[in-house]
Amino acid sequence: MREIVNFSRRAFLKTGALIGGGLVLGIVGPANGTRAYAATVPEAPFIPEAFVRIGTDGAITIIVNKSEMGQGVYTSLPMLVAEELECNWSKIRVEAAPVDPVYNHTVFGMQMTGGSTSVPTEWERMRKVGAAAREMLVMAAADTWKVQKEACRAENGVVYHGTKKFTYGQLATKASGMPVPANVQLKDPSLFKIIGKPTHRIDSPEKVNGRAVFGIDVTAPGTMIVLIAHCPVFGGKAKSFSSEKARAVPGVKDVVQIASGIAVVGDNFWSAYKGRNALEVVWDEGPLAGLSTSGMRKEYAALVQNPGIAARKEGDPEKALGTAAKTLTAEYEVPFLAHAAMEPLNCFVDLRAGSCEIWTGTQSQTADRDAAAQIAGLKPEAVKLHTAFLGGGFGRRANPHSDFVSQSVQVAKAVKKPGYCQHNCVNFL
């Protein structure tokens, strides 16, 4: 049984300010528990363990713990909350969740997006968040009017009792002081008004006017642009290299070696690009040097001759085939698909003594943050990772090696100057 915790009161007291003011609500899973939460949050300068924030202006912010990579999760998860919250859909805003255990995948136990799991695994939790918030708003209204909460009704962002009414914005501050209901009644699906109904995507307007911020768009004054010459074979590394010509390119600031290649650091993309092209590298292609598509095809074709694993067995196919009037044989092949996204892999790093801040489009926040922390020699909590829009994910941005994030932090560390680094991958899928 999950427990719903009201985060807003304590956080209010500690931080004094909450953008927009109002009600903040989250649900803590059994693995984290209230104790873990209590140990970390009071000191936090913001309120991470929250999924919904209702401002005194009536704006409803849903903090989404999944990465928006085109699958529509910035719309679908808010739909789950809004259904139970009985709010006005047009008041919904979305914010990407920071990294925190409360935002972990409810099944996989780490913060990540993948496997078409977002709606099924958040189906109950997000609806409970919405229902609990609605209950607290109703309680706040009932308490003000001195009436039974059962006699009040919430609809479209307003709580009514007879002819009296309060908007959610008017109730937000008081609602944040209400106890979180232990048990919330979820709607019967026959009553759904939003779930299952065609709903326009929340993120379309900013994706048609150029304002949507993808990882590659993140910048700050003085950002250095990094391009890495990677070994043409995964797992290979540079045996030797000469950076003389690259360093001679105007705008190139530095050339550093990292585990997987040679990084050129420039004032701008074009300098870094020309610098990278001027690098002279001798590669050690590593253990996968001999791997090829045709070789793998041969290997698979040979494996097909072995008996397979039975996924299901019904009847007696051998016998049936032996007596069939006609048998057909066909071979099917599908090619390898590159998990290449439209937006080249990239990562923005601000590495300083004792802190590291990262902006990137990732599907794998916990692993990426932890990998960054390890390279930077910091505690995971000292690394702040912000999730931008992903220009496609396709699993490439959920990477057990956290490769593009790790490389960026390695470079930031190697240049030994505090500041901003935007690392863009070119010719690296």
Place this chain on the structure above:
Amino acid sequence: MISLKVNGKRYEVDVSDDTPLLWVIRENLGLTGTKYGCGMAQCGACTLHVDGRAVRSCVTPVSAATGREIVTIEGLSSDGSHPAQRAWIEEDVPQCGYCHSGQIMSAAALLSVNPKPSDADIDEAMSGNICRCGTYQRIRRAIHRAAAIMAQGGRK
């Protein structure tokens, strides 16, 4: 110094002549709506308008763009009201959205010379714009819808 006119505003930038227009727009002018996908005229993510024509800014040296009218996705309309932008929202075209600045700029250039394109016209004009999420069917529908909005007096 190179002087540029982008979205009706004049800019002076200090970059080397061979810098692709894309990087000047993104890095020097901070207009990040124009996207980088391939850098070799293969994907269309970087499409913008130069004198009204759809151009791949990743392979256009900045020196070739001086004295011309450059329009990026940010300048297509001040408020997202271009018929293509409206149609894109109504048809829920974008998925990840990364390709759509370029898609919309290509579509807008098409509609400006062909206000009622056929499917074949659309396929031809849009063939250089790749969408990894595969939104092609909705792009086509949205272009027809944009044409209808224009025919009903919606702004061009």
